[in-house]
Amino acid sequence: MVDKDITKRPLHGIKVLEIATILAIPSCAVHLSDMGAEVVKVESLTGDPHRYGIGPILPNESKGFTVINRGKRSIALDLGKQEAAEIIEKLVKQSDVVLLSLKLADLQKFGLRYEDLREWNSSLIYLEHAPYGPKGPFSQEGGYDVVAAGMSGLASILARDINGVPSDLTPAVADWATGLASALAVVTALLHRNTTGEGQKVSTSLLQTSLILAGNQIHWFAATDPPAWERVVQELAEGQAKGAGFDEQRSVFKRITNPGSGPETNTYFRNYRASDNFFAVGALSVALQAKFCEVLDVVDPRTPDFDMNRSEDYDTLVQFTRRCEDIVRSRSADFWISKLRQAGVPCGPFNFPHEVFDEEQIVENDFVVNLEHSKLGEYKTYGTAVKMEKTPVFPTISSPGLGEHTAQILGELGYSLDHIDQLIRDEVVTQAE
Structure with a gap:
């Protein structure tokens, strides 16, 4: 049972200001929120574009936005107005961390560069997300996962062929991984600040993350390549x-x-089709491969002088793989999973999304959680990225409505009700009904 005392969470008391949209950096903020940070999400008057993306469920809110913005409060304002700049300054002065994913030109336009914010808060941890890096011909452009995956070569490995053209990667793995990398960067910078008192600028990049994700596939060795x-x-x-x-x-x-x-010779590390369903097998070592063969009652044809560059050896392995496929299709997935697990071969069920929330291994470990949305009621989503014994990590509240907390946040900054009403009338900010 997870201790739900919010004061014990590892980042309790840390204030995070998120000025970011879509996925990578908002997902970073979710991880920080799960660890106890208080996150204020700054949105434009029309909101984060992700509100209008995948799976619309409410006006100004989609399923995609909901699951990537839990644990946050929302303030909606027009960054182009002077009064909004004054609000940002007040928020920065009281924040420990600022997360930004604006284009470099917009950071300068709105006075949100590290050099600007450091003047207000010298101990600030400033995370700048430059999707393709701060230098080079793409440095000034906004970034999307699909572009970074293509540029990095990651898509050449993971994309599907659709009528001869590579697909996009779904889910957006570079975005999600960049969120984790950004959270790691922030926590590391906070640790440094606790030791030295120094704030600093840290940077992450979709392009760099994509290259890391492809790390065991994309490399070059002078001696062989x-x-x-x-x-x-x-x-x-x-x-x-x-x-x-x-x-x-x-x-x-x-x-x-x-x-x-290729898949035609991949016998031991793959998904198989049984008589009723699919299942996954991961037998990378020679010992595990021998156990796999024992369960299927087959003999691996590879001998010490086996050479995949010889066509006859290649064809032999293709035929062996097909034979294993035929054997597996004769019995159910549960049968093979049971037999292989008894033999010590790593394997498991293949689930579609609707089956995940009933998977015992997932449920028993709280890898999915139930949250309560203020307008939609209960929903299920992914759990926290880490579990900690002494400092529990858990989500608290669902995603915010657009500008849901504008008046509350402004009140905390010292604005009177009359002043807040005037800011709303002047369209400097907006407050959700």
């Missing part, structure tokens, strides 16, 4: 000239740089 890459360049150029589709182009790189890595 130049000849293979020369062949890749040549054959890709030939394929592109002939109008080859995405899968055909991707197979060129795999065939040359990692022979035998």
Whole structure:
């Protein structure tokens, strides 16, 4: 049972100001909120665009926005107005952390660069998210996961082929991973501040995160790779000239740089189709592969002189993989999962989204949680990224309505009710009904 005393959470007392939209940095703020930070989300008068994105469920709110903005309060204001700039200054002065995902030009336009905010709060932790990095030809542009995944090569590994064209990556893995990386950066900077008293600027990037996610697939070694890459360049150029589709182009790189890595020869680390459902197997070591073969009553054809570059050896492994597939399809997924687990082979069920919330392993570990939305009632969503024994981590409140807490936050900053009403009439801020 998780201790629900909010004062014991590790970031209790830390104030975070989020001036960000869509996914990567708002997801960072969720992690900080789960750890106890008080998060104020600054939105434009029309709101974070994610409010109008995937799965609309209310005016000004979508399912996508709801699950990525829990644990926050919302203040909506027009950053272009002087009175709004004064509100931001007051908020920055009382904050420990500011999270920003604006374009570099907009940071300068609205006076939100680190150099500006440091004048108001020298101990501030300032996280700047430059999607493609602060230098280079794309440095001034707003960023999206799909662009970073394409530029980094991550999409060339994970995308599906749709009519010869690579798909986008769903979910937006670079966005989500950047949120985690950003939370790590903030917590590390807070630790440094606790030791030295110094604030600092920290930076994260969708492009860098995408490269890290592809780290065990995208690399280059001078001792082995130049000849293979020369062949890749040549054959890709030939394929592109002939109008080859995405899968055909991707197979060129795999065939040359990692022979035998295609699905037709992947026996031990994959999803299988049983008679009734799919299930996953992860047998990477030789010992685990031997156990897998024992359960299926098959013999791995690879001998000490086996060479995937020889066509006859390659074909032999293809036939072996197909035989394993045929055997697996003769019985149910539960049958094979039981047999393989008894033998010590890592495996497990393959769930679609509607099955996740009933998966015993997930439920028993509180990997999903129930939250209460002020207008929608109960909903289920992902749990916290970490569990901590002495300083419990847990979400508290659902996502805010657009400007739901504007008056409350302004009151805490010392604004009178009359002044707040005037700011609303002047369209400097907006307050949800």
